[in-house]
Amino acid sequence: MNTRTRFAPSPTGHVHIGNMRAAIFNWLYARHTGGKFLLRVEDTDIERSTPEAIKTLLEALDWLGLDIDEEPLYQTTRMEAHLAAAEQLLVAGHAYREDKGGLGQGECIIFKMPGIDMEFHDEIKGTLRKPAADMADFVIVRSNGTPVFHIANVLDDIEQGVTHVIRGDDHVENTFRHIALYQALGAPVPKFAHLPMIINAQGKPYSKRDGDAFIGDFQSKGFLGDTLFNYLALLGWSPGDDREIMTREEMIEAFDLSAVRSSPAQMDLRKLLWMNGEYIRAMKPEDFAALARKELSAAGIDPGLDAEAVFALMQPRTKLTADIVPAVTFFFTEDYEYDEKAVQKKLLKDGAFQTLEKIIEIFQGLENFATETIDKALHEFVEQSGLGFGVVMPPIRIAVSGQPSGPDLAPTLAILGKDTVLARIRRTIEQFG
């Protein structure tokens, strides 16, 4: 039997982090078993399932690198099949019509539960049971003639040949109903695996208020798709050893549903941030440069062709791609802002401007304005003046970058070039001195 898993979201315009983790686990399981990963778009909510919402969904999958193996199945195309199946259940005596008075539009079609105790083996939670008395019949076609989630979901899973239904914990109770449906329809029952919830920092399930529960937010905050994939894969699952930063191949190789924990997990943004830094540092320099260029271009800044040295300086110290632009802007424009606190603390201090005057003299005398010579000159000055690095360096940095901290100063100055450095120091003295 070839494994077929699926991701079956309803497109709402926002892709929830918990949903996405379900997608990741489905994808990993399909890849691990050499099976197929399918997409079904449950777009029956016409108002919310706009083309933009669907686009958002597909982009999210793409961003996380979750490739699908067959054409997506759109649920709106399946309504006739759903209704036909309900009709079939009616004929076979598995369903009946009744006016429950809900919509006030007459009779709906109700599925009759088999009236026996049921149990199934959940690949994550183990064997789950439910006595017949606790399972009520349920509506499969509304009195307005539209099919309900349960029948649509089951029928489409049958249509797509899904062998493993891997979904959120909140569907555990539905599973008994769904299994009864499979059986009544004479279809093979797939295996089920229910993933524990992801909870927020307060230990509560993510609600609509938790803004950072949508994957688009992580993207715009500067996280990498690979980071989120890796982090989410590790939320509730581990390879069984101490590996954490793993390649896709390693995760695919090691993934197993039985190793998934059955208790809820909380996202730790700090660890996610750490992991993102790890991923960025591990990037090929040219990939990081391309990323940086993209960010800068989006911010309307042209780094020119010769910015590779700047990117090389930034890569090891970047944790979020969104941090790149503010950190490097001063390299590419004279229009950078001075950090007020830094100015107050380090620049408007006794001797700071005298120091800068001296630095101007020293730099003017440098034939070769390169990292090594600048470094050497600065060291000599610090020694001769007896001022100490903590007094000499900050004013220079603030003068050329406006920032209290940043990349190594000597290479920064070398990249900026002698003329720019001198001009900026002079300008700073004029402005604040």
Added chain:
RNA sequence: GACCCCUUCGUUCAGCGGUUAGGACUCCAGGUUUUCAUCCUGGCAACACGGGUUCGAGUCCCGUAGGGGUCGCCA
């Protein structure tokens, strides 16, 4: 309320009857670095509680407590 599920450092993941209960993130201390970040070293920190079973329990069983899910003509 009924039914079901869950419970190891602050967080996360190990541990699947005998361990000084481990790794990672965070945090703290020290070192490297002219700053910050990185990096290195060290440290703090957990088996929810109560009963069993057993020579021996974080590991098995039963309770209790706490948390969560589900009880729609939503999905």
